[in-house]
Each structure stands twice: as C-alpha cells, then as structure tokens.
Amino acid sequence: MELSSGNLLTVLTLASGSERNLEQQNAEAQLKKWEVSSGYHYLLQEIYLKTEVPLQIRWLAIICFKNGIDKYWRSSRQYAISKEEKVQIRSRVFYLLHEQNNQLTVQNAHSVSKIARFDFPSEWPTLLDDIAKSLDEFVFKSNDLISTNNMLIILNRIIKTISMVRIGRARHAMQSKAPIIVTILIKLYQKFFQGWTQSLDLSLMEICYLCLKNLRRIIPEGFEQPHKNQDVSEFLASTVDHLQSLIQEHDKYSSDLLERYVKCYCKLYVTIINNNPTSFVLLPSSQKILTTFLTLLEQRAEFIYNSSEENDFWEILALKGFVILKKIMAYIFKKGAITLKQRNDKVEVSSAIEKLTKDFFTPDVIQHLCELVINWYLRLKPSDLEGWLLEPEEWVNEELSTSWEYQIRPCAENFYQDLIRYFSDTLTGYVINKISYGLVENESVDRILMKDAILCTFQLSSSAIANSVNFDNLLHEVFIPEGLKNDLVENKILKRRICLIIGEWVSVQCSRESRIDIYKLLLNFLQPTNQINDKVVKIASIQTLRAIVNDWDFNKHDFQPFLNDFVKLLLNLLNEMKLTESKLYIFNTLAVLIERCNPLMDYQTLIDILRIIPRYWESSSVDNEPIIKNSLLRALKSLTISLNENSAETHAIALPLVNSCCSESSELYSLLSEDGYDLWLSLLKYCPQSQLNNNQIMELFELIPSGLLNSTEILPTILSILRSYSLYAPELFSNKISLELFRVLAGYLPKMRDDAFAVFVSLLDILLLENSSNESFINNLLTSGLFSAMIDYVLDDNQSIILCTKIYLVLSRLAKNSPEVFFRMLDIASVDVEKFFKTWLQYYNNNGNPRNKKVNLMALLSLTAYGVPKNIKVALEISAEVVKRTFYFLEEIKENDNGSCEAYNSDFTYEDIDDYAYLDPDIKPHGEKNRYGLLLEKMDPVYKTNLLEYLKETIMSLKTQLSNSDFNQLMSLNDGYTLDKLHALT
Structure with missing residues (x-):
C-alpha cells in the first residue's frame, strides 16, 4: 500500500x-x-x-x-x-497549542523535547527565544490561557530533557538563554499568583503552578550562580513570602494543588543547595528561607507528633526542612567542598560560611535545634505506641526497614547524627549533661518516652562523643539496671532502646568484661517468662546479638558459656514469630552464631538446628516466601561448615535442596541459585573421606554446565565448585561434560576477572597433576580449544605478565609429566614454538614463588631431555639457558635430600586453601584441604624430587642418548659458569 x-x-x-x-x-x-x-x-x-x-x-x-x-x-x-x-x-510542533486534551498535549511535549535534545541549538537555535516570545504574546496580548498552559507543559519537558545532557552544546546553550526564559516566567508567575490568590480560580492556579515548576527546573540548571542574577534573587525572595502565606492559609486554600506548590518551593531550594550551596547561602533571602523552615519545625512539632496520617502535609514539610538544614550544616562542616561542580572562589566560600555561622548556626540555635529534636521528633509518637501494642512485629519490621528520607522520626535521627558530628564542640557537654541529669524516674509513659528520646541521643552520638564518655561505666551504672527493671509494662520501651544503644556502641567502645554482662542482659530480654519482654524487645535483642557476634572484637570463648542458651531461645522464638521478616532475623542470627562460634557449638545443638530446616522450607513453600529459603540455605551452609567431618549429617537435607535450587529448569533457580551454589560448594569442601562415592554428589556434576554459562556474575563460585570436584572425583573430567565445560572456559579465559582467574589456575593445576597421562582428559583439553586458549593467552602482549606466568605454571605440569604429549599438542595447535619458549624463559623471572620456579624448571628440563635427542630444534636452543637457570635456582634454594624445603610449603597455586579460618587452632582442616594435601604428597614432584639429582639425571640421559660429538656440541652451548657447575656435578 x-x-x-x-x-x-x-x-x-x-x-x-x-x-x-x-x-x-x-x-x-x-x-x-x-x-x-x-x-x-x-x-x-x-x-x-x-x-x-x-x-x-x-x-x-x-x-x-x-x-x-x-x-x-x-x-x-x-x-x-x-x-x-x-x-x-x-x-x-507548536500548532497544537490550542489543544484542550491534556494527554495529547503531554505526548506532544515529549515529542518536542526529544527533537530539542537532538537539534538544539545547532539546527534549532531560536527554540527558547520563540517559546519566550509566544508566552509573552499569549498572556499579555491575547490572554490565551489554554495555549499558555500547553506551552508551559512543553517548556517544562524541554528544560527537563536538556538539563540531563552532560555532553554537547545543548546544556550550555540553554544556560545562555536562561535569563530570557526566566524573565518571562517570573512575570507570568507573579501575574497568575496574584490572580488566583485573589479569585481562587483553579485554572489560574494550575497555570501559575506550571510557571513555578518551570522555574524550579531552570533556575538551578540554567544559572551556575543564581545569587548574581537580580531577577532570580528577587523571585526567590518572593517565593519565601508566598511559601509563608500558603502555609499560614493552608486550611483556607486546602487542596492537593496548593500542597504541590509548597513542595515545589522546597524542591527549588534543595536543588539550588545541591548544585551550588555557596550561591544559595549568598542569596539575600537564604536566611529567611532557613528561618522559615526552622520556625515551621518549631510551630508544627506538636501537631506532627500527634498526627497518625501517612504522608501528612506538615510532616512532609518538616522532612524537607530537616533535609535543607542538613545540607547546609554539611556545607559548613566540609568548608564548601560539597560537589565537583563547586566553582566559587575561596572568598565567596569563606563569606558564605561566615554568614551561616554568625547569623544562623549560633551556639544558641544549635542547642535549640538539639532540644527541639529531642523533645518532639525523637520521641515515639502515640501512633507508634498504638502500632507497637496492636501489631508489634509489623511495627518493628517497619522501623528496621524505613528509609530516613520518608518518615519524620528516622529523618530526625539522621539529622541529629549530623548535628552532633558537625557541632560536637558545642553539643558534647550538652548531650552528656542531658544523659546525666535528664534520666528521671519512670513515673509515667510521658517520662519514659522522654527518657527514651534522651537515650536515643546517646545511641546516635557514638562516633562523636566516644572520647568524652566511659561506656562501660554507663553500661553498669545506667543501662543494665534500667534494663532489669520490671516495675512498669512501659519499661519495654527502654529495654528496646538499651538494645539499640548496645548495638551501636559495642563496636565503638566496649570492654571484654562488659560484653559478658551484655550477654547476660540479652538472655534476660529473650526469656519467654517475662511479660515485659514482648516481641519488639526480643527482635531488638536478636538484632543486637547479631551485631555483637559480627563485631571484629568478638571473642567466641567468652561467649561459649551462653551459646547453647541463646540457640535454644532463638529456636523457641521461631514458633512465636509470625512474620517472615521476624523469622529472617532469627535465621540470619543463627547463621552468624554458627559461623563465628565454629567449632564451639556442640554436635547436638547443631543437629537440633538442622532438624528444623525441612519444616520451615516446606512451610515457606506453602506461604510462598522464597526469602525464607535464602536464609535457610545460608544457615545450612553455616551448619555444614561447623559440622566439618560430620557434615554428612546435612546431606539428606542439603543435597536435594541444591539440586532443586541449581537446576536451570527449577522455578527456584532465579531466586535461590546463588545461595544454592554457595551451599553446594561448602558441601563439597567439607565432605569427609567416607562420602567420596556419594551418588547424589556425583550426579550434581551434571548441573555445572548451565551454571557456568548462566551465572557469570558468580563465576569464582562456579569455578570453585569445579575445583572441589577435581579433588573429590577427578574421573569426572574425562567425560563429555568436561569437554563442554572446557569449551566454555576457553571462551571466558581471555577476559576473565582476576578473582575467577585465580580459581581457574588452581583448578587446572590440580587436574593436570592428576591427569597428565590420561588420554581422554588430554583429548578434551585439545578438542575443547582450552589448550589453544591458554597458549594464546601467554602469547598475548596485552595480558598481565604475572597472570601469564601462572598459565605457564599450569602448562609446566603437563610438560613435566608428558613431554612427548606436550610437543605433540603444540604441533596440533599450530603454535609458534620458538616464540612460546622464548616468552616462557622471559617470563620465568617474574615468578616470585620458589615452588613455582621449581615446577617451571622441572618441566623445561623434561622437555629438553626429550626434545634434544629427537632433534627438536627449540629444545636444543633453550637447553643451555634452562641448565644455567637451574643452577642459579639451586644456589638460592637449599633443598634437603628428598628435594623439599621450607620455601615450598606456602603460596600454593590453590591460594585460598589456607584462608584465615585455619589461623584459628580450634578449627580442624576440612575434607578438601586434606584431599589437596594428599594430592600434593602423592603426585607433586616438587616435594619428592631433588632438583640437583633431576638435573644430573637429565644430563646423563642426554649423554646416553646422544653420540659423543653431539653431546660435546650440546655442552659447548653452555657458558663458563654452567660448564664449571656441570663438571662438578658429573
């Protein structure tokens, strides 16, 4: 058609x-x-x-x-x-300005803004001039309100789109035209604001709001220093008056549109502060803006405190007020160094900071702000107490997950933390005095709430006042006695606060002895017999326990007397809690306890925890709660590690779960595979020798190809599973599945991340130690392209030399054990052997590890011993250099008669086999470490071949196989140093 x-x-x-x-x-x-x-x-x-x-x-x-x-x-x-x-x-594009359908206008605005993004200013230089001219004509000549409204919608989209441009001329061109646009927008705004406030005409109010919305975008984006433009300064001064009048007359003009006005003013101020705080402070109206919000926080504090409505207008305004004051405080504290865009000179920055500290943030104002926050904004509200009473789990879970930017109390807490950090000299004594003399008796709920707010300041001040207080004294004199009081049901409020204080301070200042007293206190809080210890207190205690156990200075031996009691209480609490989030806190804390207290948790306790997992796995399936399953998998992983030689106890539960989570066709795969792979890895690592022929473990190997292809973000984990299998069942790497795996690895190798590369090298090192003479394995290595990929890697000048030496180390294993096969593989892969061996010798000195150097030398000697008699040219060419470097190495390293030495017992290719856990004498080596040790003991020639003897055997072998003239010619290639050493050797 x-x-x-x-x-x-x-x-x-x-x-x-x-x-x-x-x-x-x-x-x-x-x-x-x-x-x-x-x-x-x-x-x-x-x-x-x-x-x-x-x-x-x-x-x-x-x-x-x-x-x-x-x-x-x-x-x-x-x-x-x-x-x-x-x-x-x-x-x-502007023919549709008379359109009365708002949705069509919005779509047209999107189209025009996209065109402007590409064509302004090069192809459409008059865009903003035309818009300004049209707006002037619509309003001041024809009074065309529909066209004005539609043009403002289009302009808003254009400004928004161009403001996001960071490369090109569009943004700078907009800034050059900003004065023209702003002048007309201010005129329109003033005209329509006066009109709608007198007539309460909603259509005028909507158009005026669009003017404000445009100004809110173009002033911060169009002017790098707004305070230097008179029109902008005057407009911002007028907005403060308008904001104050709208706040005062809120009930009279009550509407969503009016509230949008107020929020738009707030966004305008915040954006200017974000873009150029110095310019904001130097505005003549800046102090008036700050005072307006401070006054608002004061005058509306009681109303906000008693409000139970979500998204309450006054609460939203208070949030904006706290954000603005917070940003200005940060500006003072950081001496103007807020953003990379800051271009003001030092004089202006100094002037702005002086203005703030002299005229606004005086010591009296700072203390007044602190008092205001404590009295009204840190206190639990009546709506909080109601939520706590009726739905305690829901309430505490919301408390723990709320973002500070959207609810007033978390926002006030965040603001207070900045206040005490930035003005610690002014507030430290004041806050300590509050804590010392403000903790009155618990005579009423109001007194308890005030005490809770004061204690909250201590919780939030940990980093600022730590050097001025003794937490251990306060713990024993104030917090523990307060926590043990049971005279009022409302004491649960203070119990929760004490948990929060401990969780915050334990990593800042807390002695070993005090931690033991804290364990006793938390045990008391978790007791089911005490009615004051409700669900909120118990969840707070669980969170605090987890923080303490996770702390760097945690001592598991000090905790051991309390360990089983805590576990029993946590297991009982699982039955008490109803919500998924509450159960998650318990499972996550159990997982941390098992991990950090390894191996002190007794066998029966570990089995008790293990037994509950199937029940909660099944119940989470019924309730459709996959997040519980993630936590269960992590707990099961911790159990496997802690059980160690008894980890087979977990197999009946864990192996089917791994199969379910790591099967690509499973509905659980997308959500649980990552934790499933972690569990799978721990099962393999900690599997005892008695379970080496477990059919279920062997069958799981078939799931690896899909994981290797699909889970590249956790490639080190997948490769670690492969490495564990190489020690668990090396025969698996001679079948068709391994061919597929090697093909994938060949594709990954050129751009493999360092963390995955380290595992890859240790995997190949193990496999080649085990399979250098295995024909099926060698065929898979060749057919898959992995051997060629490794050769290409070491010959690529763009790759790291250090990483190339590790590939040469892997290749050395094959070359040492099967020199004939190695030369044949080089031939099949069409390798430039001269370049390959030249690079090998060149990179050899980049090996800082004596063990790895010996592996290289033994391989090169083996290739020489085989290649020279076979008239392989490259073998003859490298022979003298290899022999010389072997003598150099032997002078550095003093081997015993068996060929071993202390230097060979560290820096293994399998780097993480000696991770930090084994620095703990309580922890026994896991099954994989034992298997790796046995492999090295049985198969690694480094430990049982005396290199000097090996060199001697190589020379004697050459002498036997070569004629006298050929052998003498070979010897003549050596320098004087090497010949002297050879004569001494033979």
Whole structure:
C-alpha cells in the first residue's frame, strides 16, 4: 500500500479498533513497514494536528510519532528521518497549542523535547527565544490561557530533557538563554499568583503552578550562580513570602494543588543547595528561607507528633526542612567542598560560611535545634505506641526497614547524627549533661518516652562523643539496671532502646568484661517468662546479638558459656514469630552464631538446628516466601561448615535442596541459585573421606554446565565448585561434560576477572597433576580449544605478565609429566614454538614463588631431555639457558635430600586453601584441604624430587642418548659458569 495521508488515516483507524482481529494486525504490520518510509512521520504529525479527526486515532498517531522520533530522529541511525522532513516537522510542533486534551498535549511535549535534545541549538537555535516570545504574546496580548498552559507543559519537558545532557552544546546553550526564559516566567508567575490568590480560580492556579515548576527546573540548571542574577534573587525572595502565606492559609486554600506548590518551593531550594550551596547561602533571602523552615519545625512539632496520617502535609514539610538544614550544616562542616561542580572562589566560600555561622548556626540555635529534636521528633509518637501494642512485629519490621528520607522520626535521627558530628564542640557537654541529669524516674509513659528520646541521643552520638564518655561505666551504672527493671509494662520501651544503644556502641567502645554482662542482659530480654519482654524487645535483642557476634572484637570463648542458651531461645522464638521478616532475623542470627562460634557449638545443638530446616522450607513453600529459603540455605551452609567431618549429617537435607535450587529448569533457580551454589560448594569442601562415592554428589556434576554459562556474575563460585570436584572425583573430567565445560572456559579465559582467574589456575593445576597421562582428559583439553586458549593467552602482549606466568605454571605440569604429549599438542595447535619458549624463559623471572620456579624448571628440563635427542630444534636452543637457570635456582634454594624445603610449603597455586579460618587452632582442616594435601604428597614432584639429582639425571640421559660429538656440541652451548657447575656435578 502506498504511503499517503488518506491511506495512513485509514490504517490508523483500523489499528485503533477496540476489537483484536486480523484487520487490526495487518494495519499494525503496515504501520511497522511505513515507519522507515520518507514522509511517514510528517504525515503522522499532520493527522494528530487535525482536531476533526477522532481522538482515538489522533492518540495513536501521536504515540507512533513520538516513538518514531525516539528511534529515527538522530541522523546516525539507520532509516533516519531526512533533513527536509525534520524542517517540516519542526515548523509545526507548536500548532497544537490550542489543544484542550491534556494527554495529547503531554505526548506532544515529549515529542518536542526529544527533537530539542537532538537539534538544539545547532539546527534549532531560536527554540527558547520563540517559546519566550509566544508566552509573552499569549498572556499579555491575547490572554490565551489554554495555549499558555500547553506551552508551559512543553517548556517544562524541554528544560527537563536538556538539563540531563552532560555532553554537547545543548546544556550550555540553554544556560545562555536562561535569563530570557526566566524573565518571562517570573512575570507570568507573579501575574497568575496574584490572580488566583485573589479569585481562587483553579485554572489560574494550575497555570501559575506550571510557571513555578518551570522555574524550579531552570533556575538551578540554567544559572551556575543564581545569587548574581537580580531577577532570580528577587523571585526567590518572593517565593519565601508566598511559601509563608500558603502555609499560614493552608486550611483556607486546602487542596492537593496548593500542597504541590509548597513542595515545589522546597524542591527549588534543595536543588539550588545541591548544585551550588555557596550561591544559595549568598542569596539575600537564604536566611529567611532557613528561618522559615526552622520556625515551621518549631510551630508544627506538636501537631506532627500527634498526627497518625501517612504522608501528612506538615510532616512532609518538616522532612524537607530537616533535609535543607542538613545540607547546609554539611556545607559548613566540609568548608564548601560539597560537589565537583563547586566553582566559587575561596572568598565567596569563606563569606558564605561566615554568614551561616554568625547569623544562623549560633551556639544558641544549635542547642535549640538539639532540644527541639529531642523533645518532639525523637520521641515515639502515640501512633507508634498504638502500632507497637496492636501489631508489634509489623511495627518493628517497619522501623528496621524505613528509609530516613520518608518518615519524620528516622529523618530526625539522621539529622541529629549530623548535628552532633558537625557541632560536637558545642553539643558534647550538652548531650552528656542531658544523659546525666535528664534520666528521671519512670513515673509515667510521658517520662519514659522522654527518657527514651534522651537515650536515643546517646545511641546516635557514638562516633562523636566516644572520647568524652566511659561506656562501660554507663553500661553498669545506667543501662543494665534500667534494663532489669520490671516495675512498669512501659519499661519495654527502654529495654528496646538499651538494645539499640548496645548495638551501636559495642563496636565503638566496649570492654571484654562488659560484653559478658551484655550477654547476660540479652538472655534476660529473650526469656519467654517475662511479660515485659514482648516481641519488639526480643527482635531488638536478636538484632543486637547479631551485631555483637559480627563485631571484629568478638571473642567466641567468652561467649561459649551462653551459646547453647541463646540457640535454644532463638529456636523457641521461631514458633512465636509470625512474620517472615521476624523469622529472617532469627535465621540470619543463627547463621552468624554458627559461623563465628565454629567449632564451639556442640554436635547436638547443631543437629537440633538442622532438624528444623525441612519444616520451615516446606512451610515457606506453602506461604510462598522464597526469602525464607535464602536464609535457610545460608544457615545450612553455616551448619555444614561447623559440622566439618560430620557434615554428612546435612546431606539428606542439603543435597536435594541444591539440586532443586541449581537446576536451570527449577522455578527456584532465579531466586535461590546463588545461595544454592554457595551451599553446594561448602558441601563439597567439607565432605569427609567416607562420602567420596556419594551418588547424589556425583550426579550434581551434571548441573555445572548451565551454571557456568548462566551465572557469570558468580563465576569464582562456579569455578570453585569445579575445583572441589577435581579433588573429590577427578574421573569426572574425562567425560563429555568436561569437554563442554572446557569449551566454555576457553571462551571466558581471555577476559576473565582476576578473582575467577585465580580459581581457574588452581583448578587446572590440580587436574593436570592428576591427569597428565590420561588420554581422554588430554583429548578434551585439545578438542575443547582450552589448550589453544591458554597458549594464546601467554602469547598475548596485552595480558598481565604475572597472570601469564601462572598459565605457564599450569602448562609446566603437563610438560613435566608428558613431554612427548606436550610437543605433540603444540604441533596440533599450530603454535609458534620458538616464540612460546622464548616468552616462557622471559617470563620465568617474574615468578616470585620458589615452588613455582621449581615446577617451571622441572618441566623445561623434561622437555629438553626429550626434545634434544629427537632433534627438536627449540629444545636444543633453550637447553643451555634452562641448565644455567637451574643452577642459579639451586644456589638460592637449599633443598634437603628428598628435594623439599621450607620455601615450598606456602603460596600454593590453590591460594585460598589456607584462608584465615585455619589461623584459628580450634578449627580442624576440612575434607578438601586434606584431599589437596594428599594430592600434593602423592603426585607433586616438587616435594619428592631433588632438583640437583633431576638435573644430573637429565644430563646423563642426554649423554646416553646422544653420540659423543653431539653431546660435546650440546655442552659447548653452555657458558663458563654452567660448564664449571656441570663438571662438578658429573
């Protein structure tokens, strides 16, 4: 069908039909064909501009137009819209300004902003001038409110789009035109604000709001230093008056639109502060803005405290007030170094900071702010107490998950932390005095709430006042006695606060002896017999326990007397808690306890924890709570590690779960596979020797190919599982699955991350120690392309030399044990052998590890011993250098008669086999460490081959195989140093 206005209208009519049928599908297909045709977008624009066309068709036309602009306007795109068509389209983008349908206007605005993004200023330099001129004409000459409204919607989208541009001329061009646009917008704003406040006309109010919305965007983005523009300064001064009047008359003008006005003023101030805090402070109206919000926080404090509504208007304003004050405080504290965009000179920064500290943030104001926050904003609200009483689990879980930017008490806590940090000299004594003399008796709920707020300041001040207080004294004199009181039910409020204080301070200042007293206190809080210890207190205690156990200075031997009691209480609490989040805290804390107290938790306790896992796994399936399953998998991993030689106890439960979580076809795969792989790895590592023929473990190997392909973000974990299998069942690497695995690894190797590379090297080192003479394994290595990939890696000049030496180390294993096979593999892979061996010798000195050097030398000697008699040229060429370097090495290293020495007992290729856990004498080596040790003892020639004897055998072998003349010719290649050493040797 030929593209024309009539045909396009017909097709759009069919495509916009309400019933889905073949005609509609054909129409959509036709539109898809036309979208790359010249003139298509111009005709779409023509149709949506015609007001007589049905709205549904115009709507489809403008959507197709907008999407086409996004896809084809950029000139570098395939099927880009032609220059001529662009000119025609741009000439008509403002024809729809009389449109009364707001949704069409919004879609048109999106289209115009996309065009502006690409064409302003190069192809459309007059864009902003034309808009300013049109706005002036609509308002001050024709009084066309509809066109004014629509133009402001378009302008807002243009400013928003261009403001996001960071490369190119568009943003700078907008800034050059900003004074013109701002001048007309301010005039419009003032005119319409005066109009709607006098008449309460909602249409004028909406247009005025659009003016404000545009100004809110263009002032911060269009002026790097707003305080230097008189129009902007005067406008911002007027906004403060308007903000104050709207706040005062809130009930009179009560509407969502009015609240949007107030929020828009707040966003304007915050954005200016973010972009250029110095300029904000130097505004003549800045102090008035700050005072307005401080006054608001004071005057509305009681109302906000007693409010139970979500998204309450006054609470939102208070949040903005705290954010603004917080940002200004940070500016003072950081001496103006807030953002990279800061371009003010030092004089202006100093002037701004002096203005703030002298005129606003005086010591009296700082203390007043602190008092205000304590008295009203840190206190638990009546709505909090109601939530605590009726739905304690829901309440505490919301407390632990709420972002500080959206609720007033968390926001006030965050603000207070900055206040005490930035003005610690002014507030430290004040806060300590509050704690010393403000903790009155628990005579009423109000007194308890005030005490809780005061204690909250101590909790939040840990980093600022740690050097001025003795936490251990306060713990024993104040917090523990307070926590043990049971005279009022409301004491649970203080028990919770004491838990929060301990959780915050334990990593800052807490002695070993005090921690023992804390364990006793937390045990008391978790007792089921005490009615004051409700769910909120117990969850707070669990969170605190986890923080203490996770702390760097945690001593598991001090904790051991309490360990079993805590575990029993936690297991009992699982039955008491109803919500998923509450159970998660318990499971996560159990996992941390098992991990940090390893191996002190007794066998029976570990089995008790293990037995509950199937029940909660099944119940979470019924309740559709996969997040519980993640936590259970992590707990099961900790159990496996802690059971160590008894880890087979977990197999009946853990192996089916691994199979379920790590099978690509499983519905659990996307959510649980990562934790499933971690559990799988721990099962392999800690598997005892008695379980080496476990069929379920062997069958899981079939799941690795999909994991290796799909889980590249956790590639080190997948490779570690492979490495564990290489020690657990090396025979698995001679089958078809290993061929597939090696193909994938060959593709990954050139760009493999360092963490994955380290595991890859140790995996290949183990495999080649075990399988250098295994024909099936060698064939898989060759056929898969992995051998060629390793050769290409070491010959690639762009790769790290250190990493290349590790690949040469792996190749050395093969070369040492099977020199004939190695040369044949080089030949099959069409390797430039001269370059390969030259690079090998060149990189040899980058080996800092004596053990690795010996592996290299033994391989090179083996290749020499085989290659020289076979007339392999490269073997003859390298022989003298290899022998010399062997003598150099022997002078550095003093081997015993068996060929071993102390230097060989560290820096293994399997780097993480001696991780930090084995520094703990209580922890026994796991099964994999034992298997690796046995492999080295049995198969690694480093420990049982005397290198000097090996060199001697190599020379004697050459002498036996070569004629006298050939042997003498070979010896003549050596230098004097080497010949002297050889004579002494033979």
